[in-house]
Amino acid sequence: MADTQTPTLAETHSPPGWLRLLWADKYATVAAVFLLFVVAMAIFGPSLFADLSSKVNFRGRNLAPFQFEHGWLMILGADSLGRPILARILVAAQNTMTIAFFAVLAAGIVGGSLGLIAGYSRKLVSDVIMRLADVIMSFPSLLLAVIVLYMLKPALGNLVLVLAITRIPVYLRTTRAEVLEIRERMFVQAAKVMGASTWRITFLHILPMVLPTLLTIATLDFAFVMLAESSLSFLGIGIQPPEVTWGLMVAQGRPYMAQAWWLSFWPGLMIVLTTMSLNLLSNWLRTVLDPAQRWRLEGSKETANV
Amino acid sequence: MGSFVLKRSLYSIISLVGLLVLVFFLSRLTGDPAALYLPVDAPASVREAFREARGLNDPLIVQFGDFVWNLLHFDFGESLRRQRPAFDVVLEAFPWTLCLAAITMSLVLLGAVVLGSLAAMNVGKSFDRISSVISLAAASAPDFWVALMAIFLFAVALGWVPTSGTGTPWHWILPVAVLFIRPFGLILQVVRGSMITALSSAYVKTARAKGVRQRAITFVHALRNAMLPVITVAGDQAAGLLNGAVVVESVFGFPGIGKLMIDSILQRDFAVVLAAIMITSLAIFIMNLLIDLAYALLDPRIRY
Numbered sequence: 001m002a003d004t005q006t007p008t009l010a011e012t013h014s015p016p017g018w019l020r021l022l023w024a025d026k027y028a029t030v031a032a033v034f035l036l037f038v039v040a041m042a043i044f045g046p047s048l049f050a051d052l053s054s055k056v057n058f059r060g061r062n063l064a065p066f067q068f069e070h071g072w073l074m075i076l077g078a079d080s081l082g083r084p085i086l087a088r089i090l091v092a093a094q095n096t097m098t099i100a101f102f103a104v105l106a107a108g109i110v111g112g113s114l115g116l117i118a119g120y121s122r123k124l125v126s127d128v129i130m131r132l133a134d135v136i137m138s139f140p141s142l143l144l145a146v147i148v149l150y151m152l153k154p155a156l157g158n159l160v161l162v163l164a165i166t167r168i169p170v171y172l173r174t175t176r177a178e179v180l181e182i183r184e185r186m187f188v189q190a191a192k193v194m195g196a197s198t199w200r201i202t203f204l205h206i207l208p209m210v211l212p213t214l215l216t217i218a219t220l221d222f223a224f225v226m227l228a229e230s231s232l233s234f235l236g237i238g239i240q241p242p243e244v245t246w247g248l249m250v251a252q253g254r255p256y257m258a259q260a261w262w263l264s265f266w267p268g269l270m271i272v273l274t275t276m277s278l279n280l281l282s283n284w285l286r287t288v289l290d291p292a293q294r295w296r297l298e299g300s301k302e303t304a305n306v
Numbered sequence: 307m308g309s310f311v312l313k314r315s316l317y318s319i320i321s322l323v324g325l326l327v328l329v330f331f332l333s334r335l336t337g338d339p340a341a342l343y344l345p346v347d348a349p350a351s352v353r354e355a356f357r358e359a360r361g362l363n364d365p366l367i368v369q370f371g372d373f374v375w376n377l378l379h380f381d382f383g384e385s386l387r388r389q390r391p392a393f394d395v396v397l398e399a400f401p402w403t404l405c406l407a408a409i410t411m412s413l414v415l416l417g418a419v420v421l422g423s424l425a426a427m428n429v430g431k432s433f434d435r436i437s438s439v440i441s442l443a444a445a446s447a448p449d450f451w452v453a454l455m456a457i458f459l460f461a462v463a464l465g466w467v468p469t470s471g472t473g474t475p476w477h478w479i480l481p482v483a484v485l486f487i488r489p490f491g492l493i494l495q496v497v498r499g500s501m502i503t504a505l506s507s508a509y510v511k512t513a514r515a516k517g518v519r520q521r522a523i524t525f526v527h528a529l530r531n532a533m534l535p536v537i538t539v540a541g542d543q544a545a546g547l548l549n550g551a552v553v554v555e556s557v558f559g560f561p562g563i564g565k566l567m568i569d570s571i572l573q574r575d576f577a578v579v580l581a582a583i584m585i586t587s588l589a590i591f592i593m594n595l596l597i598d599l600a601y602a603l604l605d606p607r608i609r610y
Contacts, residue, residue: 135321142549147329150571227448231553234450235568250451257454258462268451275446
């Protein structure tokens with residue numbers, strides 16, 4: 001088998017940049033480009049299209065898609081108030097992405113820190129933290145969200161809070177499992193012998209080793225959180241109008257399903273494409289960050305068919 | 307075995323108590339309970355009577371005692387909208403969801419095991435690639451959107467199945483199909499992965515050396531060992547199935563516990579929400595226990 005010698009082969013060349021690694025996986029390239037487009041929409045969408053997306057036009061109610069005479073914004077059709085669907089999708093990207101981003105960020109930071117502590121502290125502390133994670137895990141995330149959103153107002157901040165809480169155990173468990181393995185390694189022993197404090201060891205020596213794994217999970221989790229937010233908004237207990245997310249747009253198109261399928265179809269398609277892109281990108285990240293798998297993307301033609 | 311069951315039960319009781327405390331304090335400390343329990347349009351006199359009848363003027367600790375005491379007697383209070391005990395309302399809805407989840411999960415396991423094993427037998431070939439694309443797409447699809455599109459296509463445009471409701475077996479096809487998609491995509495991947503590991507193990511080589519047929523090796527020798535991680539993930543997914551059930555039941559007007567929960571939230575019927583949450587957590591706990599026991603049955607090396 002040639003795969004035992006390819007890593008050393010690759011090391012003799014100058015290490016290829018991550019762009020070349022991305023180019024080696026065509027699915028991941030397409031996914032990354034699409035995600036860049038979504039992020040750009042999330043940042044600039046509302047400032048460019050906010051007025052157009054809320055302009056009511058009763059003559060264009062439920063306008064069918066692919067009619068070019070009404071201008072390019074109407075190409076995906078118009079909703080029940082004659083507002084262009086394309087513009088609304090571009091604007092809704094911001095709320096959809098913001099909620100998912102902050103939920104994943106909060107869950108990652110809290111879960112990661114707790115995981116570091118649980119992995120590097122005494123048994124009692126670790127046990128308490130793990131039991132807490134079990135409590136959250138033992139309950140369907142949507143139900144937990146439902147309880148909290150019943151009592152608090154379904155605002156953007158609360159939605160982020162709820163989604164973050166339900167995702168904490170994922171990061172916590174992964175980080176702890178990694179720390180348990182890493183803490184036995186030589187460089188940690190060396191740091192300890194040199195008199196480094198526990199905080200210094202966990203955050204400066206162990207954390208950088210765990211970070212790539214956390215990043216991979218976060219990419220995958222972003223997709224999950226986005227789906228959860230969409231479900232909540234669809235059910236009417238997430239984001240409330242006049243704010244808009246893709247999930248809410250699907251819900252708003254629901255009563256018109258029989259006459260105008262495009263009201264719900266396009267925002268849902270955006271959710272599918274974004275989720276799929278995140279999954280593909282996460283697969284690619286896992287391959288790149290795993291030294292045993294990385295050669296698959298680095299190899300030339302002779303090594304690629306191993 | 308006995309001590310294991312005891313330990314698991316203890317953990318679950320701790321989580322249940324944690325949940326109870328959370329629900330109680332969130333409902334009492336974040337504002338006027340009368341505003342929370344009653345519909346928004348309830349008149350002031352009704353609110354006052356409600357406060358009086360529920361003992362909301364008692365000290366907080368007494369209120370918590372009453373709350374727990376009633377729960378222990380399965381007394382969740384009256385449903386505001388239905389004028390019946392909330393527990394009865396939930397017990398009526400529960401079998402529907404249980405049935406829906408059971409049918410879906412059986413189909414998911416059957417489909418994922420067969421397709422996943424076939425993919426593992428043909429790693430890298432076109433069948434494997436197609437099945438991994440399918441599983442990726444299935445895991446990425448938002449169930450509420452798929453449900454709407456399925457209704458539009460199969461019920462409205464083609465008229466093959468009813469749009470919503472219950473009554474005939476035809477009514478079950480779309481809800482089961484939509485609920486099927488996400489766990490199927492995830493479990494298919496797990497089956498494939500663990501099957502690849504199992505197929506390269508020593509006992510499979512032994513079986514092959516003895517001249518056992520490939521199909522028998524895959525589905526008899528390897529499958530039993532490959533099922534362990536699958537069952538763990540299937541257990542997680544079964545709890546996740548309830549998430550899906552909430553969405554799918556609301557879209558298809560299916561009278562299960564998920565639709566009941568969302569309706570009760572929108573109608574601010576707190577007693578029913580609480581009862582539904584308690585019964586669901588109990589069901590999930592029992593199921594997790596069964597999965598752990600199935601684990602021990604499948605693998606004689608595991609002893610609790």
